[in-house]
Amino acid sequence: MSTSPVPAIEVTGLRKTYRDRAVLHGLDLTVPAGTVTALLGPNGAGKTTTVSILSTLLPADGGTARVLGHDVARDPQAVRRVIGVTGQLSAVDPLLTVTENLRLVADLFHLPRAHARRPTTELTDRFGLGDAARQPAQRLSGGMRRKLDLAMTLVGDPQVVFLDEPTTGLDPRARRDLWDQVRALVASGVTVLLTTQYLDEADQLADRVAVLHEGRLVAHDTPAGLKDAHAAGSLDDVFLALTAPAAPGTDTAPEARS
Amino acid sequence: MTTATPAVLPARPHERLAWLLAGRDLVTMTRRSLLRMVRYPSLTVLIVAMPVVLLLVFVYVFGGAVGAGVVPGAVPGASGREAYLDYITPGILAMTGASIAQSTSISVAMDMSDGVVTRLRTMPVAPLAVLGGHVVAAVVQTLMAIAAVLGVAVLLGFRPDAGPAHWLLLLGFVALVALMLTWLSAAMGAAAPSVESASNTPMLLLLLPFLSSGFVPVETMPGPVRFFAEHQPFTPIIETLRGLLAGQAVDATTAGAAVAWCVGLGALGWLWARAAYRRPRV
Ligand SMILES: Nc1ncnc2c1ncn2[C@@H]1O[C@H](COP(=O)(O)OP(=O)(O)O)[C@@H](O)[C@H]1O
Ligand SMILES: [Mg+2]
Numbered sequence: 370m371s372t373s374p375v376p377a378i379e380v381t382g383l384r385k386t387y388r389d390r391a392v393l394h395g396l397d398l399t400v401p402a403g404t405v406t407a408l409l410g411p412n413g414a415g416k417t418t419t420v421s422i423l424s425t426l427l428p429a430d431g432g433t434a435r436v437l438g439h440d441v442a443r444d445p446q447a448v449r450r451v452i453g454v455t456g457q458l459s460a461v462d463p464l465l466t467v468t469e470n471l472r473l474v475a476d477l478f479h480l481p482r483a484h485a486r487r488p489t490t491e492l493t494d495r496f497g498l499g500d501a502a503r504q505p506a507q508r509l510s511g512g513m514r515r516k517l518d519l520a521m522t523l524v525g526d527p528q529v530v531f532l533d534e535p536t537t538g539l540d541p542r543a544r545r546d547l548w549d550q551v552r553a554l555v556a557s558g559v560t561v562l563l564t565t566q567y568l569d570e571a572d573q574l575a576d577r578v579a580v581l582h583e584g585r586l587v588a589h590d591t592p593a594g595l596k597d598a599h600a601a602g603s604l605d606d607v608f609l610a611l612t613a614p615a616a617p618g619t620d621t622a623p624e625a626r627s
Numbered sequence: 628m629t630t631a632t633p634a635v636l637p638a639r640p641h642e643r644l645a646w647l648l649a650g651r652d653l654v655t656m657t658r659r660s661l662l663r664m665v666r667y668p669s670l671t672v673l674i675v676a677m678p679v680v681l682l683l684v685f686v687y688v689f690g691g692a693v694g695a696g697v698v699p700g701a702v703p704g705a706s707g708r709e710a711y712l713d714y715i716t717p718g719i720l721a722m723t724g725a726s727i728a729q730s731t732s733i734s735v736a737m738d739m740s741d742g743v744v745t746r747l748r749t750m751p752v753a754p755l756a757v758l759g760g761h762v763v764a765a766v767v768q769t770l771m772a773i774a775a776v777l778g779v780a781v782l783l784g785f786r787p788d789a790g791p792a793h794w795l796l797l798l799g800f801v802a803l804v805a806l807m808l809t810w811l812s813a814a815m816g817a818a819a820p821s822v823e824s825a826s827n828t829p830m831l832l833l834l835l836p837f838l839s840s841g842f843v844p845v846e847t848m849p850g851p852v853r854f855f856a857e858h859q860p861f862t863p864i865i866e867t868l869r870g871l872l873a874g875q876a877v878d879a880t881t882a883g884a885a886v887a888w889c890v891g892l893g894a895l896g897w898l899w900a901r902a903a904y905r906r907p908r909v
Contacts, residue, residue, distance in 0.1 A: 449751040460742035476655040
């Protein structure tokens with residue numbers, strides 16, 4: 370690597386075991402600032418685990434993880450100041466209204482009241498939540514709740530955003546809307562790490578695709594590069610080839626298993 | 628020309644600001660918890676109704692007979708009822724605090740398993756503000772509930788003899804008891820593996836007033852039960868409440884024991900809650 374600026378995300382040799390189940394063994398991943406990386410992998414591959422470690426929710430068992438140069442284990446509060454997380458589960462307060470949810474986050478980022486109003490109304494408009502501003506979040510549709518979720522993630526002006534399966538369960542229109550929001554985010558210089566089950570989503574949004582299988586990355590390239598390397602027409606074919614349950618013939622399969 | 632200084636705080640707060648910001652987080656989280664109580668009032672109503680029903684049953688069903696045995700000079704019937712109302716009101720007030728503890732434990736457990744708290748744990752929030760908000764809101768809730776239940780007791784004929792100084796002491800003491808019960812129950816809620824177990828663990832706190840001097844004097848209990856009753860927190864707490872409500876000087880040993888229990892158990896609850904909040908959960 371050259372003397373490029375600090376990568377947004379830098380993971381080396383990351384290991385995580387839940388009791389007797391090893392989920393990550395030696396994950397390496399670098400995400401340059403200002404890019405979108407899609408983390409793909411079959412169910413249970415460890416995508417959520419990776420995002421949880423990077424967003425300071427879960428301690429790793431080994432290896433290091435840095436976000437904009439801050440070590441997640443040693444200086445979690447510094448990491449928390451620069452990230453925004455939209456988890457797999459809805460992270461809105463169902464009993465508070467849309468505005469109250471956004472203001473809660475603004476207050477916790479210590480935005481002065483007068484300033485807090487601007488990002489919250491701006492985000493309400495940007496996500497088309499204006500009509501629902503006074504509704505309790507529990508009455509929102511799934512798509513609207515996801516939008517509120519993402520809007521809350523952006524209140525603190527994060528430089529690195531984690532999206533864990535952001536479009537799972539959304540209808541096609543809501544999915545497109547969310548993609549547009551992610552593109553706008555990246556255009557403004559934010560780094561995004563998103564996990565997804567939908568390969569077209571990765572193809573559409575990501576600069577680089579990382580495929581997680583059996584605890585480590587089995588591929589990390591641009592969508593086009595991956596398709597070329599596997600002489601495949603779609604990312605689906607690449608994905609299936611890379612994550613076949615038992616694939617001793619594939620040269621990219623992990624050689625050693627603990 | 629003047630240079631405009633941005634009003635936004637720097638990304639990394641100065642250490643001296645840290646306490647101030649933690650205080651602000653606590654205010655924010657308290658406001659949220661109070662708002663949630665207002666939005667979802669049925670749990671609170673249910674919780675306050677329970678001690679009121681208990682008060683009515685104890686006074687109007689058992690009171691006539693039990694009062695005569697509990698309070699010297701009272702005879703079965705109306706006079707026993709009146710005497711028993713006087714006797715159990717402090718115990719019912721303690722009971723009210725304990726039953727709010729149960730609702731606190733439930734709402735903390737619900738909150739912890741919800742996505743919002745997961746989000747808060749990825750934000751630069753003062754770690755104790757999340758549970759602290761629940762605690763402060765629950766203390767406010769406890770004070771209001773105890774005032775309401777005391778109001779019902781007064782309607783039924785309970786006549787406190789407390790002077791202004793006693794009322795002030797009473798307020799402080801009730802707040803201390805509430806703080807202790809609430810930190811314990813917040814810890815139980817945060818440590819509970821499920822919402823169901825979060826509603827079961829505080830049952831212990833609800834049972835303790837029955838094994839105290841709240842409903843019958845400890846002297847009437849058999850040896851081992853009496854020993855337990857004399858050495859558990861609710862007996863000195865209820866006796867202190869009783870003395871303050873009656874406007875009498877409270878025995879220093881009793882009041883001291885009550886305060887010591889509150890401080891000790893409150894600190895334990897606080898440490899336990901802190902550990903439970905820090906435990907990773909995904
Ligand atoms: N708290 C946990 N305790 C035990 N096992 C877990 C826990 N969380 C996740 N796992 C297991 O770890 C594996 C990876 O999970 P996860 O990171 O959620 O995968 P993904 O998000 O890629 O579907 C799964 O097999 C899952 O069952
Ligand atoms: Mg997942």
